[in-house]
Amino acid sequence: MNAPDRYERFVVPEGTKKVAYERDTKIVNAASFTIEREDHTIGNILRMQLHRDPNVLFAGYKLPHPLQYKIIIRIHTASQSSPTQAYTQSIDDLDRELDHLKKSLEEEKRRYEEKFRQGY
Structure with a gap:
């Protein structure tokens, strides 16, 4: 079989950057x-x-090819912001949201275990 090894889907090769930035020269x-x-x-x-x-005018992504394990995210912002600022802010916001979700789930699990110990 000529399929790539499974680890190639998630292991970033040495010398390759996780995120690469390319400014649009036309827009x-x-x-x-x-x-x-x-x-x-x-x-x-x-x-x-x-x-x-609200400063993001367009945001979209694509997978160039099913055997290329990367995505390309395109961002177009209003003049008050830059694509880099919008990208960084969205990553930070997602990090906070996921942290909040994790804490909420851990708290709910703790409550459930406490009820279970009490014989509910």
Whole structure:
């Protein structure tokens, strides 16, 4: 079988950057970010987070090819912001949201275990 090894889907090769930035030369305040070893999961959640930013005019992503394990995120912002600022802010916001979700789940688990110990 000529399929690539499974580890190639998530291990970033040595010397390769996880995220690469490329400014758009034709549109002001537009850029593309290539994220290595990611798929629709990260692409869609990041796109949706970018859409929450009122300074983002366009945010979309694509997988160039099914055997290339990377996504390309395209961001176009208003003049008050830059694509890099929007990208960084969306990553920070997602990090906070996921941290809050983790803490909420841990608290709920703790409550459930406490009830279970009491004989509920």
